[in-house]
Amino acid sequence: ADTTLRISLQLPLKSHLGQNLLLFKEEVEKNSSGDIAVEIYDSAQLYKDKEVPAAVGSGAIEMGVASLTRYVGDVPAVDIFYQPFLFDTEDKVRAAVAPGSPVRGPLDEAIKDTGSTVLWWQAYGGAIMLSKDGPLKTPEDMEGKKVRVFGKTLGDFVTASGGAPTLISGSEQYLAYQRGTVDIGMTGVSGVKSRKLWEVMDTITVTNHADIEFIVVVNTDFWNGLPEEHQAIIQAAAVKAENDVRNRMSEIEAAAYAAAEENGMTVYRPDADEIAAWKAVSQPVYDTYSEKAGDLGKSVMDAAKGL
């Protein structure tokens, strides 16, 4: 092969993000008749999620998958997707993440300044909460509890709801729940399935308070150096991969909920009043966002509200 695309991925190959990369690999290798080789380095063999923006941006590796929120240091506006209940229906999520949409378009553009070009977005699903002995119907159920979070904005949300945010890594999650290091869990529902969290938590509250997105980025200089026909092949494969995972997302989530219920978990879906109670306490999170995310943040927030 003339060109090798090396992709760093934090999750294992068998995760749905890994399977999505495999689809991309097959597509690219087939359509380029082997001129482009794709090598996937899964399970953080090369880089942890949080190191991907710098690694791809500096050209240390050609491509990588990072959760969108990892760009918050460069582009604070990306945490629009972690603003509580902003994208509360699948339609809104789809509209927001469509290529070139007024929410995603400016973010992709801003990420370019970090030396990386966004190839496609990988859906990961909504953020849910886990608990023992009963669902989290309203913020009152979180009062004074320790809550696992995986980012500052989610931490702000927990604080606003009266809980104490605690950063726990993915690998310590299981034991942190089992041993009670934190009282309340937070993750995407597919994480419940892959880590068998039903062994240690008994209730899922389907808050979907945030939308978790991963992005696949390529080093911009490397990208610009590729021949046009290669760019076209890669872009086409990216579109195919993006649509595939987006369309399968609700199916993947449904399977994860089913698996959780089969393994004895209660899945609780808060009613409209309860969601309203959660939304009511979230204002400080929005305030912090508009304070931090500047003009770009304001424009994507306006666009998001208009969806």
Add this chain to the structure above:
Amino acid sequence: MTTLLILAALFALLLIRVPVAFTLGGIGLAMLIFGGFSPLMAPQAILSTLDGFILLAVPLFLLMSNILLKGGVGKDLFAAVHAWVGHWPGGLAVATILSCAIFAAISGSSVATAATIGTVAIPEMISRGYERRFVYGLLAAGGTLGILIPPSIPMIVYGFVTEQSVIALFLAGIGPGILLVVLFIAFAMIHARWFGGYRSEPAASVDERLRSSLRALPSVVLAVFVIGVIYSGIATPTEAAAIGFAVALVITGVVLRSLSWQGLKEAAYDSMVTTVAILLIVAGAKVFGKAITLYRLPQEISMFIGQNIDTPLAFILVVSVVLLIMGLVFEALSMVLIMTPVLLPAAMALGFDPIWFGVYMVVMVECALITPPVGLNLYVIQSVAKSSLSDVSRGVLPFLALMLLSVAILYIWTDLALYIPFKF
């Protein structure tokens, strides 16, 4: 071919006495440059290592045990255990092993355990007529409990590189740790009965037992406390280490008043030196690991194993032999760092639990620590006892056999490791 070149370079640099950390880092960097990969990966890998929250547990656990050490707990511990079991056949040997086990629960390193207990136990045992080689072997092997019974620096490192839960690893080490203690004690008592070599002593008076126990109590309480904190999930391993450090400071500085200002400074300095030395090896190994991953060597070896070894038993036998041989000449921590990424994918494909495999690796590391010519615990005992390396090396042989026996038991009965973290 590439693999052979890399191995040759590795040995050449190690043998001309380039520190392990810079050997691994340097070869990794050279591979990146020659392979057309970005050399930026080297500083990125070093920073990424030091930026690992879990590795923060390394200096803190070291501070905890060094502070206790300067506060003289090794002596107190041994005196107390001795008062209780000293009159048994082989009682002094039993006391030595139990002291190693208790100290292991407050120390994350084998070297510290061997040195601490060795300093007090070796002269005592030899003056009571125990055979020299037996004493050396007992201490070198007993010291390795330091990394099997939590806390354990190699387990922290294994958890860091494999993204596995360090708490689960810690808890998984308890069962096999107890097994080794039982095997060592049984051997010591049998050795005493059949080979003699000890003078029996009178049982200590109740008064003496109580007095010495009271003196050793704080460190035993601390050991139980640290394991309790880890087990109960009150804190992450790093935080547990911090609490352990703070409590050790209170025990030696306020309760026992046995820690001087000078002692504290020495403990801080020693911990710093060990931490930097260890973390740089981890960082160097990370650079090296990235390079071999980009050369696709682990992937090829994994595939080769997958195609040629299809039963778990055959896998464990082959891997154990390879690790035993590597362990003769490799520094133990770098062995874990180099081999884990290569072996773990193949192991998991064969159905091994990653936590179980971590415990297995740690037992194999223990073997490496006591096999000549390169075995840190041998050097420690050699320098503490001022004896020859060959005496110490011969002394460890029966203990090495017991450790391999424990590997076999661990293989047959995986719950020995996995029961406490996952089913208890």
Add this chain to the structure above:
Amino acid sequence: MRAFYALLRMLAGSAAFLFILAGCMLTYEVSARYLFVAPTIWAAELSQLCLIWGSMIGMPWLLKANQHIAVDALTIRLGDMAQRVCRVLAMSAIALFSAIVTWKGGEIFLDSFERGRTTGSMLDLPTWISELAIPVGFALLFVQAVIELGSAIGRRDLEGGTAS
């Protein structure tokens, strides 16, 4: 030379202090979380900075004090001349490695510094604060390796060689 050793020694002492500081901050963090359900946002990140900077500024002193873990199974059996050759080669290897890491690590630092990149974590510090530690530590290591190289070639055990 004396001044440089004094500097390394001082940095080593600071490294030890930083590790102790990390222990104190984390103890405070756990107490705050358990006693008042009020975890701090700074303890985890600042203690991590202590580890990064402590390790990097302690590293050059370890070379000076001969405290890095190394295998001397071969070198102790060699004659004086052969030992010196090994020493020259080893110190050259370290100097070369540290020079490249300093240079490349410096690039990473400069890039983040110019872009004003932040970590995006709870405390949202600039990333260069931690990245700067790498070029600083390895530049000092480079200087120390060159000094050791000079003393191996010139066969003079420079001042302070036995003081540690």
